Amino acid sequence: MTDATMNSKPGTEIRRPTLTGERLKKRYAAERRFRLYGLGSILTAGLILVFLVGSITGTGYTAFLQTYIKLNISFDPEFLDPAGTGDVAQLASADYGGMVKKNLRDNFPEVTSRRDKRKLYNFVSPNAGFDLRTMVIDDPSLVGQSLDLWIKASDDIDMLTKGYVDRTLEESNRRVSDTELVWYDKLDSNDRIESRFNTDFFVKADSREPEEAGILGAVTGSLLTLVITLLLSFPIGVMAAIYLEEFAPKNKWTDLIEVNINNLAAVPSIVFGLLGLAMFLNFFGFPRSAPLVGGMVLALMTLPTIIIASRSALKAVPPSIREAALGLGASPLQVVTHHVLPLAMPGILTGTIIGMAQALGETAPLLMIGMIAFIVDVPGGFTDPATVLPVQIYLWADSPERAFVERTSAAIMVLLAFLIFMNILAVMLRKKFERRW
Amino acid sequence: MSEKKKMAKSDASPASKATPPNATPKMKGDKVKVFYGEKQALMDVDLDIQPNEVTALIGPSGCGKSTFLRCLNRMNDVIDICRVEGKITLDDEDIYDSTLDPVQLRARVGMVFQKPNPFPKSIYDNVAYGPRIHGTAQSKADIDEIVETSLTKAGLFGEVKDRLLEPGTGLSGGQQQRLCIARAIAVNPEVILMDEPCSALDPIATAKIEELIDELRENYTIVIVTHSMQQAARVSQRTAFFHLGELVEVGDTEQIFTNPNDSRTQGYITGRFG
Amino acid sequence: MNSFFLILVVIGLSVAGYAVGRARSVFAAAGDVRILHSLPSYYGMFVALGCGLPAILLLAIWLIIQPQIVDHMVMSGLDPSIMPQNADAYSLMLTDIRNLSSGNATSREASPAIVAATERYLALQSIGFWSMVVGVVCIAMLGLAWARSQISRNFRARNAVEKIIRALLIVCSMIAILTTVGIVLSLIFESIRFFARVPFFDFLFGIHWSPQTAIRAEQVGASGSFGAVPLFAGTMLITLIAMLVAGPIGLLSAIYMAEYANPKFRGIAKPMLEVLAGIPTVVYGFFAALTVAPMIRGWGEGVGLDVSSESALAAGLVMGIMIIPFVSSLSDDVINSVPQSLRDGSYGLGATKSETIRHVIIPAALPGIVGAFLLAVSRAIGETMIVVMAAGLASNLTANPFEAVTTVTVQIVTLLVGDQEFDSAKTLAAFALGLVLFFVTLGLNVVALRVVRKYREKYD
Structure with missing residues (x-):
């Protein structure tokens, strides 16, 4: 190094930045562009969300309606009770399907060919007979009468009413043939087609027939599963958090548990399903498809969420409160149960609700333990075979019938409604008990 | 090498005398008021900053001296709730004028902070950052030259010339602060603001920085906030004393420390409060 | 009772x-x-x-x-x-x-x-x-x-x-x-039984995956071929597409929220991203299969491309959407923990906000952002429902995003759902895949968590 550079007055002259408008303009343009990228990203995310919810509600809302056809039904004793015994057992086992078909023929006397008859039978739900059976068993005096009744339409006709059948298509390319369209229009012009609120969707379990399929079975299954999940993961999670936060010595062992919990939180959910399959089903021999096992698997899965949330809630309680209680001679456990835990409870509950919401939306691990079976009954207990709402959505999404698409969307709307409710609950809890120390 | 430097400095320092008051001030504060939300932090401060001089702002904690300093290059703009009233000029230009933008201003009025804050990049990139964003240098050679001269001016080149590509965060505290000064002068500002630049440093590092400040005076106008009255006395030509958001007294450093007009100044420099 | x-x-x-x-x-x-x-x-x-x-x-x-x-x-x-x-x-x-x-x-x-x-x-x-x-x-x-x-x-x-x-x-x-x-024991035990039938290296490096059909009828104990490379490749392809969507959008959103947005905007945007994160994966799967895949197919046909209806692109795009909030919230945390002094230093030199972000904040936050991305990748690899519903079933070794590919998680589900023959190589293969999945995601998580932790310690 020469003396010249050492000098406090360096040789180079002072060069002020050339703050010309040109360059500054460029820099500000870059600034605006960058800012726009950020804003654009958030707006993109928002638009996607709107599009997603919009496309689902758009296809789903029609599932809350069901088409009914007004038909003149005569409760012909020939079908129901040919011997005239009036015996309930006889009424219960009668051929209602045949009766419905006969009535359809009577309502459309012009239909004669075998092929057309089959098309005609396809107008009403295959299960319409069961509804009539219930009516007759409730009121045996109906036998022999003839009434105008609203009969549930089949899914094809339902789709037609809802405008999902494109009449401009070639006949071979649509589910409803030209003849059927003519009959339908005739019914429609006579005001014999009506859309009603689809109560069956909420009070029935799964079915192969879209117009008969409901979500009650799946919702009950979800509920039973969540009860098990909550009963297991909440106490275990809170107790684990208390130990780790309040009692555990800071050593390698505790470190290991901590690292382990953080990792478990990031293990793919399907791996928990494999654990459930190998451990609970194959090794311990627990029943397949049962909410009990589903709940246990989901409990293991939500445990890390609850532990992590509980620990941060416990951590937020200032040490001064612990010291005050200890100073009064309370035992460490009393300090925790009397003071720390009540103060941390809102935070813990918020975390638990969020964990439960996660569990409610979880599908993959439940597929592994067989909760994917087709189940037409509403489960009555924790060991009954059951399915859950997300799995029901998956099953319906896989079904080919057009009518299941809207039902899938509707089931998604119900699931999202539950999740939104839970999250609002969590937010309210957090707001209400938010405390600044 | 530092020996040599010291000698050069000791020749120069007795000559340091405040510029006569009739010279045009480089910067001028006129009735500057600052509010943080509802709270007023500065009350009607009138302060002239003379060119090629070190002006020291002293006063007890929370007196508003740092707030005033940050007004001089509009660093307060970063804080949402902060509002500035009054007028501050740089070469008779209102710096709060809407046509003048803070980026332009800050290229002319640089700043060195309390805690050394080198970017997590190499020493070279730290210094080159300013010239690059402002486009001062056209070529790699230009930047090389600016980096070298800036580091040399900051008295750091000798210590780091072999490891220019190592991260700036690996230097010692004093070196980091000199790096930050080098980073500031690489942009060649007209004014350098220093916010307690030595408060996080040990005495030896502090001495080096003070020496540096004195050298920089030849080319730059310097405003320094300091907590230490000794430091103000050592490095500055003019001293302004702030108290509770008010500018109590400003004058030649010698006068302020030997014969203050205001009793509050007297109280502070004799250590009765602060 | x-x-x-x-x-x-x-x-x-x-x-x-x-x-x-x-x-x-x-x-x-x-x-x-x-x-x-x-x-x-x-x-x-x-x-x-x-x-x-x-x-x-x-x-x-x-x-x-x-x-x-x-x-x-x-x-x-x-x-x-x-x-x-x-x-x-x-x-x-x-x-x-x-x-x-x-x-x-x-x-x-x-x-x-x-x-x-x-x-x-x-x-x-x-x-x-x-x-x-x-x-x-x-x-x-x-x-x-x-x-x-x-x-x-x-x-x-x-x-x-x-x-x-x-x-x-x-x-x-x-x-x-x-x-x-x-988890480890159940995966390892079942996998050991699998590897007793199918050699370990055939599984890991084989390029033929067809668990359903026998190669040769007389072959003892083999009911198909179990080369998992096409699955790994398919998983990586979809993960890559997902990260190409989620990486930029998530990171830029995080930057905007941390550095530009005013509290009011944040108050709307943050919950919105949380909603995106809270939507169950089966819903995304439905969205991918029913809306996005046909849309992409339509566009592809519009420009004369042959797009499969179960294209990797559709699954990857929707998975990317699912991961956006994950990337953005982790990056948001990381960016917020960059000390203010670095921002001040840059502004003090006359840098604009975007210059400060690009040249100072991002480099400073880089380790944390890398950690966040690794966690997101691990999330994408382990994600099941979207790919089960929107990706293909047949193995296909390709890098073309318009073709259908299958993934590790898809195969685990298809092998284990439905009629199971217990203890066949087919069902056991699912556990071997699960083992690979577990260790890969575990590795990613451990590395990512360590990187993020180190980063936090640097600025705390």
Whole structure:
């Protein structure tokens, strides 16, 4: 190094930045562009969300309606009770399907060919007979009468009413043939087609027939599963958090548990399903498809969420409160149960609700333990075979019938409604008990 | 090498005398008021900053001296709730004028902070950052030259010339602060603001920085906030004393420390409060 | 009467034990509770725990062990002539018996011997259950009596209760470890059985995946080929597409929220991203299969591209959308922990906001952002429902995003859902895939968490 550079007055002259408008303009343009990228990203995310919810509600809302056809039904004793015994057992086992078909023929006397008859039978739900059976068993005096009744339409006709059948298509390319369209229009012009609120969707379990399929079975299954999940993961999670936060010595062992919990939180959910399959089903021999096992698997899965949330809630309680209680001679456990835990409870509950919401939306691990079976009954207990709402959505999404698409969307709307409710609950809890120390 | 430097400095320092008051001030504060939300932090401060001089702002904690300093290059703009009233000029230009933008201003009025804050990049990139964003240098050679001269001016080149590509965060505290000064002068500002630049440093590092400040005076106008009255006395030509958001007294450093007009100044420099 | 009812009985007994213990302590103190070592409620709790804890423990052990014993007794009691020869046939027969006993249909016509075994199975089950009831209730009573006998004026009930509760706390915190151990053990055991049939390296490096069909009919023990490379490639392709969507959008959103947005905007945008994160994956899957895939197919046809209806692009795009909030919230945290002094330093030199972000904040936050991205990748690799619903089933070794590919998780689901042949190479393959999945995501998580932690320590 020469003396010249050492000098406090360096040789180079002072060069002020050339703050010309040109360059500054460029820099500000870059600034605006960058800012726009950020804003654009958030707006993109928002638009996607709107599009997603919009496309689902758009296809789903029609599932809350069901088409009914007004038909003149005569409760012909020939079908129901040919011997005239009036015996309930006889009424219960009668051929209602045949009766419905006969009535359809009577309502459309012009239909004669075998092929057309089959098309005609396809107008009403295959299960319409069961509804009539219930009516007759409730009121045996109906036998022999003839009434105008609203009969549930089949899914094809339902789709037609809802405008999902494109009449401009070639006949071979649509589910409803030209003849059927003519009959339908005739019914429609006579005001014999009506859309009603689809109560069956909420009070029935799964079915192969879209117009008969409901979500009650799946919702009950979800509920039973969540009860098990909550009963297991909440106490275990809170107790684990208390130990780790309040009692555990800071050593390698505790470190290991901590690292382990953080990792478990990031293990793919399907791996928990494999654990459930190998451990609970194959090794311990627990029943397949049962909410009990589903709940246990989901409990293991939500445990890390609850532990992590509980620990941060416990951590937020200032040490001064612990010291005050200890100073009064309370035992460490009393300090925790009397003071720390009540103060941390809102935070813990918020975390638990969020964990439960996660569990409610979880599908993959439940597929592994067989909760994917087709189940037409509403489960009555924790060991009954059951399915859950997300799995029901998956099953319906896989079904080919057009009518299941809207039902899938509707089931998604119900699931999202539950999740939104839970999250609002969590937010309210957090707001209400938010405390600044 | 530092020996040599010291000698050069000791020749120069007795000559340091405040510029006569009739010279045009480089910067001028006129009735500057600052509010943080509802709270007023500065009350009607009138302060002239003379060119090629070190002006020291002293006063007890929370007196508003740092707030005033940050007004001089509009660093307060970063804080949402902060509002500035009054007028501050740089070469008779209102710096709060809407046509003048803070980026332009800050290229002319640089700043060195309390805690050394080198970017997590190499020493070279730290210094080159300013010239690059402002486009001062056209070529790699230009930047090389600016980096070298800036580091040399900051008295750091000798210590780091072999490891220019190592991260700036690996230097010692004093070196980091000199790096930050080098980073500031690489942009060649007209004014350098220093916010307690030595408060996080040990005495030896502090001495080096003070020496540096004195050298920089030849080319730059310097405003320094300091907590230490000794430091103000050592490095500055003019001293302004702030108290509770008010500018109590400003004058030649010698006068302020030997014969203050205001009793509050007297109280502070004799250590009765602060 | 089932196990739940038994649990209720035990709880009832414990409550009674509480009352007994409390009363006993008051009696021991002759009414003056001040001379007791602990509060009467602690004596109550001591008796309640003494009654309930061993009983519940016994119940749990019994429930776990009984099926094993019953299975063994039923199978060893079978007529030697129909005794299954190998493990596969053994478990198949066992499944038949179990299914019959719970009234389900079986895979084949039940022979009289099987029906007899089923009856025996049911009988043993009921014997087991009732002896469990007796055993559990006896233990509960014994525990209650013992705990009550311990109570005296000087008995340190509080210390005893606290000791027990502390032990319980420790047990609870061990559950996390046990879960991991359980995962590792179950995956490894099943995988070992798989690798006994299919060589390890054929699995890891083979490029043919067709678990359904036999290559050669006479080949012993092989029902298909299990080269997993196409699955790994498919997983990586979809993950890559997902990260190309989620990476920029998530990171830029995080930057905007941390550096530009005013509190009001943040107040809307943050919950919006949280909603995106809270949507169940099955919904995304439906969205991908029903809306996005046909849309992409349509666009592809519009420009003359041949796009599969189960294209990797559709699955990847939607997975990317799912991961956006994940990337943005992690990056947001990371960017917010960059100290203000660095921003000040840059602004003080006259840098604009975007210059400060690009040249100072991002480089400073880089390790944390890398960690966030790694976590997001691990999330994408393990994601199941979107790919099950929107990606293909057949293996396809390609890098073309318009073709259908299959992934590790898709195969796990298809191999294990539906009619299962227990212990076939096909079902076991799912566990081997699960093992790979577990260790890959674990590795990513460990590295990512460590990187993020190191980064945090740097600025804290």
